Amino acid sequence: MVKKKEVKEIKDQGTLEIARKAITKKYGEGVISYLGDHEDLKIDAVSTGCLALDAALGVGGFARGRLYEVYGPNSSGKSTLALSVCMQALKRDMNVAYVDAEHSLDPKLVRNMGTVIGVNPDSIDLVQAFTGDENLEIAEILMKSGEVDVLVVDSVSALLPKGMAEGEISDNYIGLLARLMSKACLKLTPIANRTNTLLIFINQIRHNIGKWGDDRTPTGGEALSFYATGRIKVEGGESKKSRIIDSEGLVSGHTSEFQVVKNKLAAPWRTAGIELIYGVGYNFSGEIINLGVDFGLIEQAGAWFKYNEDKYQGKDSLTAAFIDNQDMYAELQSKVKSVLGLSNE
Structure with a gap:
């Protein structure tokens, strides 16, 4: 035998479902939904x-x-x-x-x-x-x-x-x-x-x-x-x-x-x-160099910089090298992004 409380819950559930359908019909699909239907936010x-x-x-x-x-x-x-x-x-x-x-x-x-x-x-x-x-x-x-x-x-x-x-x-x-x-x-x-x-x-x-x-x-x-x-x-x-x-x-x-x-x-x-x-x-290249130094990806000793076994005197010299060699720049950028936890896409 179904108890009065269970009957009331079934009745309420049915009424609520009717209300959901009416809301969807009047206001459009997606206006009301269950929280469980939603995954964690994937932010673009x-x-x-x-x-x-x-x-x-x-x-x-x-x-x-x-x-x-x-x-x-x-x-x-x-x-x-x-x-x-x-x-x-x-x-x-x-x-x-x-x-x-x-x-x-x-x-x-x-x-x-x-x-x-x-x-x-x-x-x-x-x-x-x-x-x-x-x-x-x-x-x-x-x-x-x-x-x-x-x-x-x-x-x-x-x-x-x-x-x-x-x-x-x-x-x-x-x-x-x-x-x-x-x-x-x-x-x-x-x-x-x-x-x-x-x-x-x-x-x-x-x-x-x-x-x-x-x-x-x-x-x-x-x-x-x-x-x-x-x-x-x-x-x-x-x-x-x-x-x-x-x-x-x-x-x-x-x-x-x-x-x-x-x-x-x-x-x-x-x-x-x-x-x-x-x-x-x-100055994107300047930021990459500064972050590279901060993260230990580029070695700095005074006015000298060292990256991939190559040495450069002065920041301008290193910047020019990155401008001339875009592959090297992209490599350092990828490493910096990895340290920062950013996507490389």
Whole structure:
């Protein structure tokens, strides 16, 4: 004889199954499922080009289907980081869209960065609408197409709210950008997940008057920081110590320092750095050499370097050797990736 409790459980289970079918019929396949149907997350990440940062992020770069915020002081290398991700995406034959809300993207720099990696960036979809509402609506349309793999918005601070565009400069616009970003995050985050689009927001910082300690804070309110899977703080160029001086005594670049402030896919607060050469992009060979020395793959004694029984006087001499011998460079890169736990694909 079936007990009353067992009858109730069977009845509830049947009712719940009917509810699941109704939900699937109304909202589509995949909206509701059992947790047991899902395997552990297999993250497809797009490399940043900086191996140390890829390792710090824990998944080998920026994860597709997720939202990331890149912020920091002016001229620290925020756009360069986003563009480096775009170049790596193009290397994998992905489609890239770049929302240039600041109207300041330098095509020459983008092409130079593409030349270093060996890709043609002319296929990037460049969006330069007037208001922030228009830029974000275009971004939404591109993402909904399901054909865009990486989309960058540069920058949050330049997303001009429609109300501000139609008003006077002297009018009060408190909270307009924050409300715009709150709505944008609500709409774009689930779209990015469903279309597997990597969405990157570049953000500026402002000083928070009356705050103790570090009073610098990103613009656009709090919504972006909550929705973001990862937040990367970029610094460099402000201090003389970070600047790179060439043989003529001129500043040719600076060291970009990255701090993973938030990370939902691995441990946060990890750091990384790479040399940024103005007008060219990241110094990838320099990073490989530095990591090779740190990991004991390259022996250094004063100004002399030794790799594979060959000796080189000065870092420039070793860099030139790697440029001339791409097989040797690829070999060292593979060894460095293995130490960092990164895939060699």
